[in-house]
Amino acid sequence: MKLTHLFLASTMAVTGAAGMAAADFPSEQPIRLISPYGAGGAVDIASRILSSVSGEYLDTRVDVISIDGAGGQEAINLVRDAPADGYTLLVTDYGPLITTALQEDVSYELDEWVPIVQITEVSPVFFARADGPYTDMETFIELAQADPGAISVAHGRYLSVPHLPLILLEQVAEFETNHIPTTGGGQALAFVLGGQTDAGASVPSTIAGGIGDGSLVALALATAERVDALPDTPTLRELGYDVVLPAWYTIFAHRDVPAERMAILEERIMEALNSPSAQALGGRTGTDVRPLGMEASMEAYQTTIVNLEAILATID
Amino acid sequence: MMEFLAEAFALALSPEVMLFALIGIGVGVTVGAIPGLSGDMAIAILLPFVFVMEPAAALGLLVGIYKGSMFGGSISAITFGVPGTAGAAATVIDGYQAKLKGQPNRALHTALYSSIIGDTGSDLVLIFLALPLAAVALMFGPVEFFALYVVSLTLVAALTMGKVARGIAAAALGVMLAMIGRDPITGAQRLTFGLPELSGGIGLVPLLVGVFAVSEIIVQAGRAWMRRSGREMADITARAEALGYDVSKDRLDWPTFRATLKATLLGTGMGTFIGALPGAGASLAAFMSYGVAQRLSRKPQEFGKGSLEGVAAAEAGNSATSGSTFIPLFAFGIPGSATAALFGAALIMMGITPGPTMIKENMSLIYALFIMLIYANLFNFCISKLLLPVYSRLAMIRGEYVLPVVLGLAILGTFAASNSVKDVWVLLAAGLLGVGLRWFGVPLGPLVLGFIVGPGLEQSLRQALMLGRNDWTHLVQSPIAIGIYLGTLAILVGFWLLTRARPESADGAAGGGKGAT
Numbered sequence: 001m002k003l004t005h006l007f008l009a010s011t012m013a014v015t016g017a018a019g020m021a022a023a024d025f026p027s028e029q030p031i032r033l034i035s036p037y038g039a040g041g042a043v044d045i046a047s048r049i050l051s052s053v054s055g056e057y058l059d060t061r062v063d064v065i066s067i068d069g070a071g072g073q074e075a076i077n078l079v080r081d082a083p084a085d086g087y088t089l090l091v092t093d094y095g096p097l098i099t100t101a102l103q104e105d106v107s108y109e110l111d112e113w114v115p116i117v118q119i120t121e122v123s124p125v126f127f128a129r130a131d132g133p134y135t136d137m138e139t140f141i142e143l144a145q146a147d148p149g150a151i152s153v154a155h156g157r158y159l160s161v162p163h164l165p166l167i168l169l170e171q172v173a174e175f176e177t178n179h180i181p182t183t184g185g186g187q188a189l190a191f192v193l194g195g196q197t198d199a200g201a202s203v204p205s206t207i208a209g210g211i212g213d214g215s216l217v218a219l220a221l222a223t224a225e226r227v228d229a230l231p232d233t234p235t236l237r238e239l240g241y242d243v244v245l246p247a248w249y250t251i252f253a254h255r256d257v258p259a260e261r262m263a264i265l266e267e268r269i270m271e272a273l274n275s276p277s278a279q280a281l282g283g284r285t286g287t288d289v290r291p292l293g294m295e296a297s298m299e300a301y302q303t304t305i306v307n308l309e310a311i312l313a314t315i316d
Numbered sequence: 317m318m319e320f321l322a323e324a325f326a327l328a329l330s331p332e333v334m335l336f337a338l339i340g341i342g343v344g345v346t347v348g349a350i351p352g353l354s355g356d357m358a359i360a361i362l363l364p365f366v367f368v369m370e371p372a373a374a375l376g377l378l379v380g381i382y383k384g385s386m387f388g389g390s391i392s393a394i395t396f397g398v399p400g401t402a403g404a405a406a407t408v409i410d411g412y413q414a415k416l417k418g419q420p421n422r423a424l425h426t427a428l429y430s431s432i433i434g435d436t437g438s439d440l441v442l443i444f445l446a447l448p449l450a451a452v453a454l455m456f457g458p459v460e461f462f463a464l465y466v467v468s469l470t471l472v473a474a475l476t477m478g479k480v481a482r483g484i485a486a487a488a489l490g491v492m493l494a495m496i497g498r499d500p501i502t503g504a505q506r507l508t509f510g511l512p513e514l515s516g517g518i519g520l521v522p523l524l525v526g527v528f529a530v531s532e533i534i535v536q537a538g539r540a541w542m543r544r545s546g547r548e549m550a551d552i553t554a555r556a557e558a559l560g561y562d563v564s565k566d567r568l569d570w571p572t573f574r575a576t577l578k579a580t581l582l583g584t585g586m587g588t589f590i591g592a593l594p595g596a597g598a599s600l601a602a603f604m605s606y607g608v609a610q611r612l613s614r615k616p617q618e619f620g621k622g623s624l625e626g627v628a629a630a631e632a633g634n635s636a637t638s639g640s641t642f643i644p645l646f647a648f649g650i651p652g653s654a655t656a657a658l659f660g661a662a663l664i665m666m667g668i669t670p671g672p673t674m675i676k677e678n679m680s681l682i683y684a685l686f687i688m689l690i691y692a693n694l695f696n697f698c699i700s701k702l703l704l705p706v707y708s709r710l711a712m713i714r715g716e717y718v719l720p721v722v723l724g725l726a727i728l729g730t731f732a733a734s735n736s737v738k739d740v741w742v743l744l745a746a747g748l749l750g751v752g753l754r755w756f757g758v759p760l761g762p763l764v765l766g767f768i769v770g771p772g773l774e775q776s777l778r779q780a781l782m783l784g785r786n787d788w789t790h791l792v793q794s795p796i797a798i799g800i801y802l803g804t805l806a807i808l809v810g811f812w813l814l815t816r817a818r819p820e821s822a823d824g825a826a827g828g829g830k831g832a833t
Contacts, residue, residue, distance in 0.1 A: 067735045070515045071498060071505075074736060104505070152783055158503040180779055181501050190673065196457030196783070209677070 025086060025261050026268070027059040032088045033251065034065050034079050036072030036096040042205075042287070046119045046249045047091045049281045049289060050272060057272035064091075072096025073106060080108055084256035086265055089116065091251050094304050099159055102312050110305055113252045116262060117269045118297035120288050122247040123227045124165040126153075126219040127207050128199040129192060137220040137239055140199065144175040152178040152197040154188040159312075161247040162188075162201035165222035168311050169236060169243045192216070204229040205287075222246065228288065245307055250297050266294050324683035328691070333376040336369075337688055340380020341696050345703070347381070348388020354401045355385025357529045357726070359658045371668070372684050378662055379688050382655055383435060383696050386598070386635045390427040391704070394420060394627070403598030403634035406606045410619065410626030417622045424704055425568040426624045427631040430580040432697045434632035437584040438591060438639030439689040442646075447675060449647035455796060456648060458779035463797035464648065465773035467804040473762050482758045490766020491773065493518055500775045501782075513738045522730045522739040523767055524654060526746025527753075527760055529726050533719050534751050576628035579609040583629040587636025591653070592643045598634040598653075599761075604811075605633030639689060645670050646682070654761070657768045 033051065037043045047064040054062035067075040076096060082088035090097075090113070101110055128134040133143065134151075144151050155163040158181045170176060180197050182188045185206035192200040193215060200207075204227060210216030211230065218233040223246045226235060236243040251269065253262055272278055273291040282289035292300070327333065347358045358381050369377070389404030394411035407427060414423035456464070469491070473483040496507045497517025508514035583605035590601040609629030610619045619626045637653070645656045649670040660670045668678050675682050730743045753760060777791075784790025792798060 065735055068516065070512050073512060073515070074738075149785075158501060178782060178785070180782055182779070183500075183775065186673065190454060191457060194454040194457055209673075 025264055029087055030061040030063050031058065031086075032063050032065055032082075033091050034067060034075045034088065035091050036075035037066060037068050037092075042122075042203075043091060043093060043249050046287050046289070049278055049287060050119065050251075050269065052281060053272045053275055053278045056277075057275065058268045071100060073100065077107055079252075080112070080254060082254075084254050084258075086253060086257045086261035089251050089253050089265075091119075091249065093122070093161060093247050093249055094308065095160060097252070098305055098308055099164075099312070102308055103159075112255050113301075114255050114257070114262060114294070115297035115301045116251045116253050116265050116294060117273065118248045118250040118292040118300055119273060120249050120282075120290055121223070121300075122161060122203050122249065123229075124162045124201060124222040124245060124247070125204055125207065125230065125233065126166070126169075126199060126201050126222075127192065127210070127216050128219060129195065130215055130217045132198065134199055134219065135217055137234070137236070140219055141173050141175055144177050148176040149178050151199065152180050153199045153201060154180045154182050154191040154197040155201040156184050156188060157181055162203065164308065164311055165236075165243055165245040166201050167315060168245055168307075169222070169241060171311075171314060172241045172243055245304075246300075248297070248300055248304075250301065262294065320679040321683060323680035324687060327372045327680060327684035328376075328687035330372070332370070333372045333684075333688065334691075334695075336373045337376035337380040337692050338695055338699070340377040340382075341384035341692060341699050342380075344381035344384020344386075345388035345391070345696075345700060346384075348385030348401050348404075349391040354389075354528065355382050356654050356658060357525065357722075358385065359655065359662075371681055372688075374662060375681075375685050376688050376692075378659060379685070379692050380695070382638060382659075383635075383689075383692050384699075386435065386638050387428060387431040387631075387696060387700055389634075390431065390627075390631050391424065394423045394427060401598075403602055403637075404630075405599050406602035406630035406633070407627060409606070409630070410621070410623045411630075413620065413622035414624060414627060415622075419622065419624075421704075422568045422572065422624060423622075423627050425701075426573070426576055426627045428697065428700050428704070429568075429573065430576065430583060430628035430632040431635040432693050433580050434584040434587055434634075434636035435638050435696075436690065436693050438588040438636040439686070439693070440639070441588050441592075442639040442642055442689070443686045446643055446646040449643060457794075458776040458783060459791055459794045460796045460800065461648070461772065461776040462780050462791060463794075463800040464644075465769050465776060467800055468769055469762075469766060469773065470804055471807065479757065479759060482756075483762045486753065486758045486760070487762040487766035490763040490768075491770035493523070493763075494767045494770030495774065500771060501778050518742055518767075519730075519739050520657065520768065522743040523746045524658075524764055525726050525730055526743040527750040527764060528654075529722065530743060530747025531750025531754060531760075533723050533726075534747055535754060537719055572624065576624045579605075579613065579625040579629040580632040582609045582612065583632025584636045587633040588640045590633075591637030591640035598637045601637045602630045602634040605636075606630045646675060649674070654764050654768070 031054070033047050035043050035047055044064065044066060051062040051064050054060065067078060072092065073096065075092075076090060079088050079090040097113065098110065100106060101108070126137065126140070128140065134140040140151075153166060155166055157163070162185075163179070163181070166177075166179065177199075180191065182191065185202040188197075188200040188202050189206055189210065191197040193210065199219070204218075207216050207218065208229060211218055218230050220239060221227060221230065221233055221235045222243050223235055224237065224244050226233065251265075253265065270291050270293055273289050278289055281287075343358055344355050348355055359378055362377065362381070385401060386403065389401030390407045390411060393404040393407040394415050411423045411427065414420070469487050473480065473487040494517070496514055498504065498515065499506050505515045583602075586605035586608055587598075587601040590604060591598075606619075606626060606629045609625060610616050613619065613623075613625055615623065615625070638655075641653045641656045642659065645660055649660070663670050663674075668674060668681070726743065727740055730739050731737065750760060753763065780791055781788070784793075792801075
């Protein structure tokens, strides 16, 4: 492993040195966008939207490279060890970057990472079968309080984007359910549809079909505001529970990358993602491409760290 | 309904997709005909490229390779007595004898026809059964899935011809290897020996390619080193040329072909059934249908002495697994074989998650796949018929030219799949593991299937226990699960009775295949 990094670092040092000398960033070599997830997942698809319009707006190619080894740490380490020239960036949600860092020994500090652009916000949503007893969040919480642990809720992986809001909601609203980890949104959906579990937690794109055909009902969102995909679904904050824990897919640079390069990246990537072609691709792949710049995405990053620290402290 | 069918036809019949299917079949027959190379290997090596291709074209390519390799394996089996693929091991028994009797052309054509019939029959079953099965699949929760996983592991371990204990050991080893990495429920690291590289677990592609392909390469390189392989090959070639054989006297006429039809149909049924069971594979299907065809034949005494019925039964049997092996994948998201697992991975790379909702969500693409499955058989038939004489020479390519290229491709493909040098080390380690397992006669299939179903087995068991609040009797409170367990028991008893009735033929079959390899 060390050898690998040494090798990668040395090849990149050679190419990087040449890049530093040139003034016309970022056009002199392709940008590598390293993703800690396998090809074909939601983060990957969001990254490829940027990649497909990059030629026009960034004057260079953006290559999305999936490195899902070691629970995402391999990808993060690669970006960290690469020369800080702005040509190697990280794209991720908070799981591998923050959750893992708060739970295990990792090679980096959280403040080493500077968010450049948040590509999209992902909204955790709770849902149940439309023909079941849980037609709204109030009823769900009442029934859960009446018989602690009896209601089962399928979420994604342990401590994943839909699971953490569930933990937080139970703390805030004082109830208890039986958490069933699944392989992801697809399995959680199948469990709810098949009546294996009483409710589920996922993201809007997973349940869109079931909401559309009337087989599912969305109970509540763990976001600050309602989302376009589910206009009739209330947020938990509206219902009086302060549970706001959205996820994001964000492009990060290491803090050693020169500030002017970060600014150029921010400007160009924002422009690329706001372009009609990127928006159209987002619509086709079910990704709500709504880019936020450095300041706003830094705020989202830090808020998430604070929230996750609080939640994880209670369950360890 | 009509709309998506039209879309599916447009997708499947587009020139690009048909071209890729054709290329796939060419590649498939080629790798199938070369001993040591298999369709699974070719698919595994091509996986990383799937992501950048159009989904329909990628599926066409993979389907072509799979089908081509199914038949290709029989070419070297018949011509040289060396099974090109594991599935063709049963074809060697009568196919090679028929060739020695001076009927290679008849045997090859029998193999081709029965292979195409078996394959088509199996595809039809898939097309008409996958949808209804997918509809009931939502009734399958953790309890029922656990039952299915237990069944597939039991079957694959228990049905390993003549090596039950080793089959169980291999399956258990596979499950254990799959447990390295992160706990599926809590995400905690386990069995990583403190190595951060192992915290993401062991990848399927490096393990699969390593255990099957790299180990075969190492073994063959070792043999070549001992200067045995070269001499054997030369002997075989010399014998083939010395026979002074005339193709015009070796045509497969209608009455001869008709006599093999019963065996073909038996093989088709048996292969389709076994292919649909998660965990059982093409070689098992071939041996089982060979055994059954012999029992029900009018001329059982000719089996093993160049009977075309034997060739037909074995070839129909292994090819008939190729459609039905997708039933568990499409209906439940459970890959029933290594090939199905590779197709599952390819689908995921296209953004399609195999499982109960897959067909509904991707109607036109899945129906396009069904159409491809059918026309690929036709392509396979035409190409193979035209090129049979050329293909039979492929088996004569010397190992020292083939093996380095394959090893290079395996390493490149593995690295490309994950962009990780770690996986290349895993690949080489898996290769050495494969050599060790071959040395001790441990079957590789159960190991890989154990590895593939291991995570699902563990996850569904723990989900079921969480839902049942740690009450183990929760596992047998579902009528579906009980039905699955009883069904397995019935299958095991049935196989036991079948194999017990003809111990000598089963031993002969296994021994013949092994000896020839």
